[in-house]
Amino acid sequence: MSTAVALPxxxxxxxxxxxxxxxxxxxxxxxxxVVVVMAVFGSAIAPQDPNAQNTFFILxxxxxxxxxxxDSLGRDVFSRLIAGARTAFLGxxxxxxxxxxxxNLLGLLAGYRGGRTDALIMRxxxxxxxxxxxxxxxxxxxxxxxxYWLAVGLLIVLxxxxxxxxxxxxxxxxxxxxxxxxxxxxxxxDWRIMLFHIWPNVSPVAIANAFLVFAGxxxxxxxxxxxxxxxxxxxxxxxxxxxxGLQDLFVNPIAVLAPGVMIVxxxxxxxxxxxxxxxxxxxxxAAR
Amino acid sequence: xxxxxxxxxxxxxxxxxxxxxxxxxFAVFSxxxxxxxxxIDTLLGTNPRTPAELSYLTxxxxxxxxxLTQYWIWASQAVRLHFGNSIQTSLPVTSEIRQRLPVSxxxxxxxxxxxxxxxxxxGIAAALRRQRLxxxxxxxxxxxxxxxxxxxxxxxxxxxxxxxxxxxPVAGPGTGFFGELWHLTLPxxxxxxxxxxxxxxxxxxxxxxxxxxxxxxxARARGLTASxxxxxxxxxxxxxxxxxxxxxxxxxxxxGAVLVEDTFSLPGIGQLLVQSATAKDLPLIQGVAMVxxxxxxxxxxxxxxxxxxxDPRIRLGRGSR
Numbered sequence: 001m002s003t004a005v006a007l008p009x010x011x012x013x014x015x016x017x018x019x020x021x022x023x024x025x026x027x028x029x030x031x032x033x034v035v036v037v038m039a040v041f042g043s044a045i046a047p048q049d050p051n052a053q054n055t056f057f058i059l060x061x062x063x064x065x066x067x068x069x070x071d072s073l074g075r076d077v078f079s080r081l082i083a084g085a086r087t088a089f090l091g092x093x094x095x096x097x098x099x100x101x102x103x104n105l106l107g108l109l110a111g112y113r114g115g116r117t118d119a120l121i122m123r124x125x126x127x128x129x130x131x132x133x134x135x136x137x138x139x140x141x142x143x144x145x146x147x148y149w150l151a152v153g154l155l156i157v158l159x160x161x162x163x164x165x166x167x168x169x170x171x172x173x174x175x176x177x178x179x180x181x182x183x184x185x186x187x188x189x190d191w192r193i194m195l196f197h198i199w200p201n202v203s204p205v206a207i208a209n210a211f212l213v214f215a216g217x218x219x220x221x222x223x224x225x226x227x228x229x230x231x232x233x234x235x236x237x238x239x240x241x242x243x244x245g246l247q248d249l250f251v252n253p254i255a256v257l258a259p260g261v262m263i264v265x266x267x268x269x270x271x272x273x274x275x276x277x278x279x280x281x282x283x284x285x286a287a288r
Numbered sequence: 289x290x291x292x293x294x295x296x297x298x299x300x301x302x303x304x305x306x307x308x309x310x311x312x313x314f315a316v317f318s319x320x321x322x323x324x325x326x327x328i329d330t331l332l333g334t335n336p337r338t339p340a341e342l343s344y345l346t347x348x349x350x351x352x353x354x355x356l357t358q359y360w361i362w363a364s365q366a367v368r369l370h371f372g373n374s375i376q377t378s379l380p381v382t383s384e385i386r387q388r389l390p391v392s393x394x395x396x397x398x399x400x401x402x403x404x405x406x407x408x409x410x411g412i413a414a415a416l417r418r419q420r421l422x423x424x425x426x427x428x429x430x431x432x433x434x435x436x437x438x439x440x441x442x443x444x445x446x447x448x449x450x451x452x453x454x455x456x457p458v459a460g461p462g463t464g465f466f467g468e469l470w471h472l473t474l475p476x477x478x479x480x481x482x483x484x485x486x487x488x489x490x491x492x493x494x495x496x497x498x499x500x501x502x503x504x505x506x507a508r509a510r511g512l513t514a515s516x517x518x519x520x521x522x523x524x525x526x527x528x529x530x531x532x533x534x535x536x537x538x539x540x541x542x543x544g545a546v547l548v549e550d551t552f553s554l555p556g557i558g559q560l561l562v563q564s565a566t567a568k569d570l571p572l573i574q575g576v577a578m579v580x581x582x583x584x585x586x587x588x589x590x591x592x593x594x595x596x597x598x599d600p601r602i603r604l605g606r607g608s609r
Binding site: 010069132133138141142144145215217227229239242243250253260268272 | 324543550564
């Protein structure tokens, strides 16, 4: 089984600290909730228009009118931070959901069918495993032209093997169990066994994994935008805000540090929630 | 494993790697045809479209030959490290890469050393103080570090140690060995952070697994000193994740280097890749991509060989098959 599944439980101290850690999880849920609200409503709840430029008021320090100051074009940093949640949330959500769907199907297939199907799928997974994703996206962006949704598409392809490997590992554990054998004896079709009998037992790991994938894609997409190969110039996006503000780090550091903090907070929360969910769901007796 | 077994293993791995590089090189060559517009347009870039230039490009890239012949000519040139000329600067791609390689290598090796030292050290420390404050602190920091991309940690480091406390320079590669060491400290720390966190996790798990083994209890019962137990039993097992994960760590370091070089304005390979991708300078992209692919493939081979040398279980397991 992949270490990516076994270790988060190890690092959170496997249940012993669950009661003590619950405030931490609540905090993480609050962070994610705030980000979701920001992503859904975006500029509608921002105090000012995130794209409105005010050349008389550039690089202002935080004040009552501009809570986090303004950037080099006089745009309100706080409003851009709120509007920027959309690209930080939507892309990773699409990636985590699609990669979970495809990865689960392939993983179930490989683990349940075994034999040549398994060998073929896993050979492909091993090949993709060694590919440094961000570099591949940069190279492709150089040839095809960069774009946010191109990066999202490539990241889906690159993360499917990750889900596949994890799900296959759990499926391999479940496939020889008596309940599978019983279903097969009753003549239940294979796809039904995979989806309705085995998958519910795989789902805790799969769902927890989706949160880890979300965190990983969030940082990858932000990194691409930081390099100027993600979202279009001018879009409010945390990664892009970091690179835009970098040369003004001396003048208005908050404008650069705030999006950085948002990236770290959101990714950490997602990772912790993923670990916690896996622990919760698997301790209810679903998996193992 | 016998010498013949080693030779067989190496030959088989090298054959697979060669095949892999052929596939990668084919994909990298095809980028020229995948990019929108005609190949001539791509190669022209923003240069003026004159008949002389057109005929030069056609003969230089053998565009009147069939696709596979073009690939063959390109690949045989690439083996000799000729990737054509950069569209932007019209300098040979190879000299551009050679100029940038030292900074990236220095940064990569520096970050790798930091990763191994910090990762193993903190991982062992956390495992030995399991469930105590130090362990919680290290594990908590590792979770945050795992979620922090290299460019964000880079910016934080610049702000904290470059601007608030003016300890380190914030941009440029520096000159001389110590100058470089000095200038590249912050980038190397930023680069090492994520991989270190990963290594801490794995080392901690490995050491905890060993601590509960009977042979460690027995070694203690025999009255061996704590340091003897640590070096002879625990450290040996703690080093296995370092070796098994070195391929992954390298992949982290190379990917992170692209972000970190951009953050700290370091003239390295990663910055070159981003610049060439932004400018759609395809010959340059192809050259850099091939160099990085070769580095990753070779490093993975090295990691496998090292793992077999370090862990007799794997060596014997494969040899007996």
